[in-house]
Structure formats: structure tokens, C-alpha cells
Amino acid sequence: MWVEEITLENIKCFEKQSIRLGSSKAKYPWITFLGENGTGKSTILQALSLLLSGPEGAKQLLTRPEGWLKNEVIPGKISVKIHKNDHDPSTYGEKKERKQFSYTFYVTGNQKLTINNKVFTEPVIAEDTNNRILPWLRENALLPKGKGWFGAGYGAFRRLTRENRILVPSLQTPLRYTNFFTQFREDQALEAFETWMVYLDYRISKSQNDLLAQKQKAWGIKAINSLLPEGNKFDSIDGDGRIWFEVQGSKVSTIALSDGFRSILALAGDLIWRLIEAFPESTNPLFEEGTVLIDELDIHLHPTWQRSIATLLRKTFPNIQFIMATHSPLITAGAGEDAVTYRFHRENNTVKIDRINNIHAWNVDKILQSEAFGLVSTFSPETQEKIDTYYTLKKKKHLNNDEENELQTTIPFVKEAFAELPNENSLDYKIQEFLDEQLSG
Template identity: 25%
Template sequence: MEIKSLSLGDVGRFAELKIQLAPTPTHSSNVTVLVGNNGAGKTTLLKSLATSLSWLVARIRTEKGNGSYLADEDIRNGAIAGVISIMVTDHSQSHLNGSGPESEHPYFLWGIARGRQGRKTAVHSELVNVSRLADHYRTQLTENDKASLPLIAYYPVERSVLEVPLKIKTKHSFDQLDGYDNSLNRGVDFRRFFEWFRQREDSENETGISDTALAEVSKKLGTESDAWKTLSKLKASSKDPQLTAVRSAITDFMPGFTNLRVQRKPRLHMAIDKNGVTLNVAQLSQGEKLMMALVGDIARRLAMMNQLLGNPLHGDGIVLIDEVDLHLHPRWQRSLIRQLSETFPNCQFVLTTHSPLVISDAKDVLVYVLNDGELHEHNGLYGLDANQVLLEVMDTDIRNSEVQKRLNRLLNEVQDGNLDKAKSLFAELSSELPEGHIELAKTALLIRKLELRRA
């Protein structure tokens, strides 16, 4: 399942907007990235997608379920009503084509509308097609209680990993529909991921060999003993497939991180191996914890909702992530889109970012720039350096504006042949800027050439 397009009418700061999402005929990737200044409307688009998709989730759960509604504050200032329309394609449901006749690309169009209180308006919600699509998934679950479902998840800026809870407050079930629990909740903090992992690992250990038991045998008898080899084989065969998918996703996505697990000694905690060193997850940086929880949560939901797939990470779905670069080191930002696409190849991603590194290192990504309620597609970013993206896409200076003005003045003096003024400006900047500054190094060569010509 994929989102084909989203249309807004008088929502947020958008009077009228229609946006196509990747993949498109000209962009083969499954990733759309929105960039723009704060307040440009990036989050409005993600929340509008989440609002529309909440109706599909609600009606998969129950036939007459209700999703999220537009609020008065969502309606554009000065307008009396707001409308969100979404078109979704689902190639596996050609017989349910929402457009009427059969076609190669079935689609389902529905809309959410709201008028201001005390105002008369002709707009109204259209939910027939979302009900038809949801009914198909309920029929599949009726026929097979392990039938696959599409992942639908929204991760807002407010996501955080403030704690790693190990005391389970509520028992979680492992049914497909539970993969939708809090999936569009704007305040998700990944508590459920860690609680789920603990509970699932307890079940795994009850039916198999625990890490603690295997470690004790290794300590007493060694890893070459027949007992250790036998227990290792039993442990491998008893591994929980859903936990295996989560651990695999984290290892693939975060090189050097392996074997996420719960340890009972010396006290109960969650541990992970980082480059061969075992660490308490609480010791990781905020960026590492956030990335581990994000990837783990996506993998967990896919594993729950695709129990019959050989590799549940290949399940399909729609994932919305606001400020995907949040707390991430530049090295991780640069590989982020590639890793998302490789780890979850059949998921469609809609991301927002302020990082030039995120959008310049992956091919065929569909990038939109938002500015003052307008939206423009921006192509040809692959391979650009961060400075070019800052200047050309994000309309941001690559360095301090005052320093840039003085560097420009210095270059102008050199080009005009004013050697004395150039050398004076160069001396001033050299005393303030760090040694090895690349622009000063370039200018030093130009000044030397000017001196040689004068000689």
C-alpha cells in the first residue's frame, strides 16, 4: 500500500495544495523528503497524512471506527472550513478499485472535512472508500488470523527515549492488530517498544535457552564442549522470529551494534553490544537511543503484522517521520535514507529534515521545498556537498555572514589588484580565523600570484 497524493484545502497555512509522493514515474525511490524553514508547513503535511490514515486504522479495527478529526485550529486563518483528501494505491486489491472500473493501479480516495463552529459550509467528509479498503483487510483476518497488514506509523518531533522501562505495567498481546497500537500517537516515547521486547524475550527464554544459561555453560565448560554446542543449537532453533527481526534491523541499521537483550545480573537492565563492548542501553547517547528505538519500533510493528513472511522486515507500509535527523551525528545523517530503504525495502517513507546531509546522499529521492505556503519540487541533489544544499535548497549561508562579507571583500581587493589592501585584510582575518581555513588558504595563493606579477 502506498500514498499516491495528498490534497489540502484551507488547512494550516495552505489555501490549496496537492502533493505527489514517491515513488513516481520520475522518482523510483520510496522516499519523499520535505524541507523548509520552521513554520513553513512541513509538520502540517505529516499531521494531515496521519489524520487521514487514522481512519483506515480505525476501520480495520472496527467497521464503524472513527479516526482523528480536524480541529478548529487546523483550519486556515480566514477560512470557514478545511479539507484533507488522500489517494492511496493498493496493488493487491485490484478488485476493490475505488475508482469504479478495474485498472492496473487500483486507488482509494477519501477525505476529512471540518467547518468552523457557528459557520454554514457545504464541505463534508467522504469515507466510503476507506471503509471498503478496511473491510477487505478485516475479511483477510477473518479467513486467516495471521494475514499480513500494512504498517501505518507516525513518529513526531516529540518522540523521545527518556527512560528504558523494565517493569511491565500492562501485558501486551502479539496479534497483528496490536501493531497499530499508538502507531499514530503524537506523544509516543517508545515505552511500548521496550516493554514489548522484555515480555517477548521472557517468552523466548521460557521455551528456549537463555543467554545467561548459555554464558554459565561457556564459563564452566568452554565453547568447545559438546554441552555448549548442543545448547547453542537449541537456542538458535528456539529464537523468537519477531525478536530476531528487530535485532537484525538494529544490526543492519546501526553498524557495530549487536545482540540487544535484557540482562538480569547484577541488576535488571537492557544491554547491547557496541563494537564488542557490552553496554547498558541507558549509557548510550540520546541519538543512539533514539535511533535504536525508532528502528526497533518500525521492525517490531512489521514483525507483528507480517507473521507469515519469511522476512517480516519486507512487509509493506507507510512511515511518517518528523525531523528524521533529530539528535543524529552527521555520519548517520548521511546514510539515513539509504539505510531506511535497504532495511525496510517495501515501506514508503515521508520525512522532514533540516539537514543538508540527509537529502544529498541518496538517488531518486523526491524532495520538496516549502516556502511561505508554496511547495516546489527540487531535483538533482544527489552528490551535492552540504554547502551547495544549504545555499541552493535551504537558502542558508554556509558560514557566519559577517565573516563571509569580509572574505568577499578580500577576494574583491585581490581581483582588483589592490595588493596592500588585500594583504591588510588577509592579516586581520588570519588573526581571527583558525589555522588552515580553506578560504584563506586559497586567497593566500592568489595574493602570492599577484606579488609575483608585480615583481
């Protein structure tokens, strides 16, 4: 399964907004959402989660969608176009198999609203009863428990549990809506990685002929190791059910790992477990297809890891469609030439979404100063103020004593900022002149 397009109408900060996440023939493999806080990035990801979890799952994730309507007197609508992959079971159509499916969920508020002749008096999520395809999808694709049609979502607060657990009776086939739980529950720990790995280790210790457990453990270790920085890898599981990692030559348990490590372990471990459950006959679950949503991928990650994490995720799960939000220019640039980037921004009290092209070829400064982020300067406000003063005074033909003294006090800061004092022919000087003209215009 992959997503071609999502549309929101009368939802939070959006009057009506559609976002292309693929063409009619192929998915965009990596989509990045950029924008300041409060511009709707998480709303889009949550709306996708509701749609991909199915009608029943959406109601479990968002029992009362209060605050979701921009205008309380009319219903909200979230609509999606999804595509069936070759490994997704069931076939729709007798003469020609249908691959693309569109459906809508309605959102109501505290006002009395009528949708398809049914009256709603409180906030709910309601399916479009006029859609003939949706009943087939809920019975064949968007099942509470089913195979294929894979989707998962991870919120900004994803993390491992802080407890040591040998076995937890929660490794049953997960209900579909739990794939998106952390996007709506900040207190929800991702326990699958630790529980699953310890369980597999236990099975292998009891029977050396358990080839399935050996394969699954190997897949889990491969996925984890491929996402960790160089010099870090899975080490072992001890008799007390503690998982140990080698971190730059030292053995560290999962409980003692940094938040950055724990965030990636939680995401990758949970994802590989859910892929195995969705594709039980797969010869390599890491290569299966589906859609994965990640909010604030950069959280807790050092810049060197931010720079490579998109590439590592894409190599580890090469057929997954990743849709993610970030505030990091490093992640944005590292997503690759075929990645699609959207910038969310406010204009006249309305959120606009623009596509940003060729961002993969830019350095961090250029990305930050481009329309993608809209920063005029990458320096601190104090340093930029001194730089501006320096350029302003240098342009003047005659300086009085006070101005000359002020110019001299700015010179050390400017030298420190640029490694040398820029002159009128330097690139930095010309860039500053251009920015001054743009701002004054």
C-alpha cells in the same frame, strides 16, 4: 499500501496544495521534505497520519483540530490517494479489482459550518459522507485493528522510556491510530521495543521450542543492528529485564545510551513490532510494504550517522515508502538517486513547494547553497563578512592607508577559511564574483 498524492485546502499555511508522492503506477520509495521552520512540513506529515489512521483514528489523534484552518469561515479539506499492495487483504470490485482509492476528511473550526447538509459548530474532523469508497475502506482497510494496509508515523520527539520494565501489559495488537501517536503527543514514549524484546526473551527462556518467539527476536535484533553505526550492536537481556548493547567495546544499557541511539532504537524497534502485528503470517516482516512518516529524522544524530541513516533504513526495510522531513543536507543527499526531494518556502506570504532534482550527486556545500536550502554562504556570518571585505578591497585598483590596513587584517581569516589565499584565477574567487553579481542584480 502506499500514497500517491496528498492535497490540503484551507489548512494552516496552505490555501491549496497538492504533493505527488508517487506516480499512478508506482510509489516514490523515499520522499524528503526540506524547508525552514514554519513552512508546513510537519503539517503535511500530520495530515497524512490523520488520513491513514482512518476516520475514527483521526478523531482520536486530533480530538479538537483548533488552529488548523487558514480561513475560519470555510471548511478545510485533506485528501489522499492510496494504493493497495498485494499483501493487503480484501478486494474491491467484482469484475476488476480496484487498487487506487481516494477520499477526503473535512476540518472545521469555531465558526458555524455546513458540510454535506450537516452543521458543525466546533472544531472536528468529519469524513466525506458522499464518498462511496470510504465506507468500504473503514470496514476492510482502515480498521482499528486489522492486517496489512500498513502505515506508521513518528514525530520529532520519539524516544524510549527512561524506566526499566520487565513486562508491561501493552503488547496487544495496537489500535491503528497509535501507529501515529508520537506525531501528536510529544510526551508519548515508544515502549514497544524494550517491552517486546524482554517479553520474547522471557518466552524463549521458558520454552526452547518457541520458534516464533526466536524468529521475532532475531528480526528485531537484525533491524536494530542494521541501523546502528559500525562497532555498535545488540548484546543481551539480563535477568532484571535490562537490555544491553555493545558500544565500541563497552556494554551499555538502553537507559544509559545517548539520545541519538535511543531515538533510532525507539523508531526501529517500534516499527518492526508493528510490522509483525500487521503481517502475522509474513516470512520476513522487514520486507513487507507500507508507508512510514518521520519528522526530523536528523534529530540527535551525529553527521556521520546522518550521512548513512537513509541508506540504512532503505536497506533494512526495502519495500517501505518513507516520507520524512529533515533539516540535514547529509540525509537529503544520502537518500539515493531515486529519492524525491521537495523544498517548502515562503513567497509573498504563501508557502510554495518545489521539487529539487539530482540532489543525491551534490556535496554538502552545494546542497546548502542550492535552491534546496537557499544559503548564500556556508561560512559563519563573521567569517563571511571578512571574506566579502577581502574580495571588495582586492578588486579596487588603489587603496588608501585605512583600506590597506583593513585588507591586511582580513587576510589571516581568508587563509584559514580557504586553506590558502585565493587569487583572481581560483575557483573560490570566481564563485564569489558570481555570487556578488547575483546579489547585486
